[in-house]
Amino acid sequence: MILVPFISLFLGVLGAFFLVGPIKGEAGQYLAVACLAGLDTILGGIRSLQEGKFSNDVFVTGFFSNVIIAFSLAWLGDKIFLNLFQVVALVLGARIFTNLSLIRRILLTKWHDARERKRLESLASQPQAETSRS
Amino acid sequence: MNIFSNQYRQNKNWLWSMSLMSALLGFMMMMAWVTRESRTTRIDSTDADQQNRVLKGSIDIQEQYLKVSEEVKRLRADKTKLEEALAKNDNGSKTLNDSLQEAKMLACLTELEGPGLVVTLRDSQKPTAIPSDAAIHDLDVLRTVNELWNAGAEGIAVNGQRVTTNSSIRCVGSTILVNDIKIAPPVRIEAIGDGKTLSGAMSLPEGVLDVMRRLDPAMVNIELAEKLRLPAFAGSTTRKWGTVPKETPK
Numbered sequence: 001m002i003l004v005p006f007i008s009l010f011l012g013v014l015g016a017f018f019l020v021g022p023i024k025g026e027a028g029q030y031l032a033v034a035c036l037a038g039l040d041t042i043l044g045g046i047r048s049l050q051e052g053k054f055s056n057d058v059f060v061t062g063f064f065s066n067v068i069i070a071f072s073l074a075w076l077g078d079k080i081f082l083n084l085f086q087v088v089a090l091v092l093g094a095r096i097f098t099n100l101s102l103i104r105r106i107l108l109t110k111w112h113d114a115r116e117r118k119r120l121e122s123l124a125s126q127p128q129a130e131t132s133r134s
Numbered sequence: 135m136n137i138f139s140n141q142y143r144q145n146k147n148w149l150w151s152m153s154l155m156s157a158l159l160g161f162m163m164m165m166a167w168v169t170r171e172s173r174t175t176r177i178d179s180t181d182a183d184q185q186n187r188v189l190k191g192s193i194d195i196q197e198q199y200l201k202v203s204e205e206v207k208r209l210r211a212d213k214t215k216l217e218e219a220l221a222k223n224d225n226g227s228k229t230l231n232d233s234l235q236e237a238k239m240l241a242c243l244t245e246l247e248g249p250g251l252v253v254t255l256r257d258s259q260k261p262t263a264i265p266s267d268a269a270i271h272d273l274d275v276l277r278t279v280n281e282l283w284n285a286g287a288e289g290i291a292v293n294g295q296r297v298t299t300n301s302s303i304r305c306v307g308s309t310i311l312v313n314d315i316k317i318a319p320p321v322r323i324e325a326i327g328d329g330k331t332l333s334g335a336m337s338l339p340e341g342v343l344d345v346m347r348r349l350d351p352a353m354v355n356i357e358l359a360e361k362l363r364l365p366a367f368a369g370s371t372t373r374k375w376g377t378v379p380k381e382t383p384k
Contacts, residue, residue, distance in 0.1 A: 001149065008153040012160025023165045024172045032166040038159040042152070049148055056147045063155045067162070 005042075030074040033085060036092040037070035038063060043099035050106040242298040242367040246289040250326040250362045251333055253278060253343075257319050258350040267349055270319050272305035275312075277342040278323055279303065285335030287325040289364045293317040296367040313369050329358040 022028065041063040048054045070088050077084025212233070219229035238244050255275065258268040279290055279297055290297040295312040297303075302313065309316045325332055336343055336356050346353045 004149055005152045005156040008157040009160040012157035012162075013164045015157070016161040016164030020161075020165055022167045022169045022172045028166050028168070028172055031162055035159065035162045035166050038155070038162060042155055042159060045148075045152060045155070049152075054148050056151050059148075060151055060155070063158070 026075075026078065029085075030071045033074040033088050033092075034067045034071040036089060036096070037066040040092045040095045040099065041066045043096055043103065047099050047102050047106070050103060241371075242289065242296050243371070245366050246326055246364045248288070248326040248362060249329055250287070250324065250359050251282075251329045251336070252357050252359050252362070253282075253323040253325070253336060254355040254357075255319070255321040255323070255346070256353055256355070258353050260350045260352075262349060269308070270310070270321055270346075270353070272303055272310045274342070274346065275310060275321055275323070276303040278336070281335050281342045282323070282325045282327075282332060285327070285332050287327040287332060289326045291324045291364040293322055294365055296365055298367045298369075300369075313367075324359070324362050324364060326362055326364060333358060 023031065041059070044062070045054065045059045048059070070092065073088050074085045076082075077087070215229055216233065235244070239246065255270045255278070257270055260268065262268045275292060279292065282290055292303070292312045295301075295315055295317065297312070302311070304311055309318070310321065311317070333356050335341070338344070343354045
């Protein structure tokens, strides 16, 4: 079940490889930034899934708006000779790191909790066994 | 232990949206990928330091430098040999003759033998939208020869006419002239050099032969040759206007 998004990621790569191929010129460069935005949104989605706050509408609209904003900011930067390209890359890079570290923390906490619960359950069952014997 | 179990119950729809967006992301990533073809078009839109990184892959200056220094070494050795020959007259004539033979070879005045590539261009038999597209033109031959020189060919002959520094490839009416001698299609271009490199240059996407291949694949035929023998240039070598300057410029 968790593998399904990964598989579809590869399907997307294969689809683009056979249908379009890498695109040339500035558009490709802007699309590279848009990819960062997409990656950030997907990681954000996984995080909110962990936190139990995931909402389909927010996720899908967020994906498209982030991609479009990143793409057009990079484009605007070239038009007004500001390096907005790097600004976008920097901000999105930082957000990707934050999202990844939060996902890691949540998963670690859940794992610890589960282990602790198991230990307590086994502890709870032991004295019961003793009392029933005596 | 399933850490995702709570969320599965909370949001049943997360999987399809996540997968869909992942597929889109993969699609975009592939389109943004930098390849050999898209590299050159992307360079202008990157920063100076990024440009350097991207350019490094395509031009290996170190290699070029080594090649040039090797050439310089060889030329210096030649020079010494000639100087020695001038000093000692007894075996001088032989050395002078060797260097003369080499100059003649470079001027295409001798036959040339070696491995290489044969490119055959034919008029198309298929009906085309523009009738003149089906024929092989002088420009097609000229471009192919040019591309072969660029790919490192050491000698080229077109239908038995050696291509030299003075050669011309043009047309009068519907016939192609090479060195002012009429040739008839199919045009057979023989080139001596590294066959693999030459055939690579002939098969470049958007290369010289690509337009013809797209029109009709039968128009172009490329085959590697183990051993080719190019004829010597048989035309006039008289020079009326140019002379070699006697003194070196200061």
